[in-house]
Amino acid sequence: MKLLQGFGGFAGQAEFIPNAMVLLNETDVTSASTISFDNVFSSTYDNYLVVASGVAVTQANSILIRMRLAGADNTSTQYIRQSIDQSGAVTSSRGSLTTSWTNAAFWEASLRNAFSITIFDPAKASTTSAMTRNPYPNQNMVQYYLSHYVGVAYDGFTVIAGTTSLTGNFKVYGLVNS
């Protein structure tokens, strides 16, 4: 018998296969403009996947992300973004350096928005990088590759919805190192 188990599984069975993607945090958000996740990043995992689903916002808005340590956002001007926007037959590219990962996603009002982001090495005192793809509800597609290079080991992050209010579900997963 092959058992596929996560944490709390039955080591000692005939074949034990540990879960490679571990759910670290699940948060349901209701009518919030800012959502912070503390103590989700640690030395246990190098890389993480964050999934937001069923997200409803009160008005269309770009979503910002900031890295976080000990309950405080890092607001230095060291967040870099490179994006490729695809709309019909038109493709464009742009880069920016700001105080957050701007436009990490764009969510439309009156729709159930979703996105996922892979974050590399946030808990290491080195560059944090991230990749995300955001299918716009109006059928555009935007991909963002992000970096933040202050050399700080972070334990969390903040999602900033700006002038809108959002409701939805967020899950943070760690990808096992070995």
Added chain:
Amino acid sequence: MSTGLVYLTSGSLAANASQLVFDNVFSATYQSYLIMGRFTTTVNQGVLARLRSGGVDNTTASSYRNQYYIGNGTTVAAQRVESDRWDFFSVNTAGANGFRTVITNPFTAKPTFFYTENQRSDSNIYIIDYGSNHSASTSFDGIKFYTVGNDLTGTIRIYGFRNS
């Protein structure tokens, strides 16, 4: 409780290393695999890859096909290449470079294909995405990542997606 993603193996390169070989990593147990890597380098270079079977590289000319595009500032460029190896990801001396790949059918006796998302550099980010295949209907059990320019430091991890 079951899991959809299973850790299989990993390998690391120290400074001045030029290749990382994974043998017996692909099997009939999984059809698709997630490969993730993170590297620094002192040489701007592409990292190449070849599929392997029984410990031997496949070097068939023109069997490795790449279509990729690069986003750099306000410029987007694209290219198609056929060769005896894949351009798998690219690294830059300016900070950390990362990639994630989903590769399908390496062990199945059908053409292998993959999609790679590659972030090159951390202070002057390039988006480089690859859509690639290997044309032969051959079963491969391994893959080799290598460079010509040398000096690659980092780790690659390979996970299997459960079939059912």
